[in-house]
Amino acid sequence: GAVVSQHPSRVICKxxxxxxxxxxxxxFQATTMFWYRQFPKKSLMLMATSNExxxxxxxxxxxxxxxxxxxxxxxLSTLTVTSAHPEDSSFYxxxxxxxxxxxxxxxxxxxxxx
Amino acid sequence: GQSLEQPSEVTAVEGAIVQMNCTYxxxxxxxxxxxxxxxxxxxxxxxxxxxxxxxxTGRFSSFLxxxxxxxYLLLQELQMKDSASYFCAVRTGAGSYxxxxxxxxxxxxxx
Numbered sequence: 729g730a731v732v733s734q735h736p737s738r739v740i741c742k743x744x745x746x747x748x749x750x751x752x753x754x755x756f757q758a759t760t761m762f763w764y765r766q767f768p769k770k771s772l773m774l775m776a777t778s779n780e781x782x783x784x785x786x787x788x789x790x791x792x793x794x795x796x797x798x799x800x801x802x803x804l805s806t807l808t809v810t811s812a813h814p815e816d817s818s819f820y821x822x823x824x825x826x827x828x829x830x831x832x833x834x835x836x837x838x839x840x841x842x
Numbered sequence: 843g844q845s846l847e848q849p850s851e852v853t854a855v856e857g858a859i860v861q862m863n864c865t866y867x868x869x870x871x872x873x874x875x876x877x878x879x880x881x882x883x884x885x886x887x888x889x890x891x892x893x894x895x896x897x898x899t900g901r902f903s904s905f906l907x908x909x910x911x912x913x914y915l916l917l918q919e920l921q922m923k924d925s926a927s928y929f930c931a932v933r934t935g936a937g938s939y940x941x942x943x944x945x946x947x948x949x950x951x952x953x
Contacts (some may be wrong), residue, residue, distance in 0.1 A: 760939060771945045795940040821884055825939055830875060
């Protein structure tokens, strides 16, 4: 079945640094990738929708200058959390889909900002 | 706005059958998906219903009634490994394929 790889799985860093998370579709070309954020024991909240070669569409309340998304190819999207602060600590999950596939999720990145 | 309602917790006995419900109110509807998520893990796709009726995949079945804005996930022959959170998600756009997730039902399977 479809596989989505997300890297790194866990990041611990100091406040003020920037963190880049990669999301790759391994055996299919993803027309669309999605980035979600999930707080403990809560649901997945969509942050942005990323289409290859175009600007990402951000959900209301998500700062595009803080959460930079690049979708340079049909198999790779990156999320960069800029100038991270403790309140940005969360579980970030990407998903990818193509026309014949439902959304398939990566394993997530647990981000902890000290 | 969009809202999906799911019971927060369900407990069931190993070997039994459990049904987890989902009701939704969304501005658009193009299908209902179900995902399983174990603690600390990623959501795993289980099923998708675009039309009314029952879809069966092994021990898992999913049902949709669009007129009632209601669906459920049915798990048969419960196993301990089925203990997880189960999320329903509505596809709200024809072209965007965006999903809006419910808050999830935490299923605990006991011996």
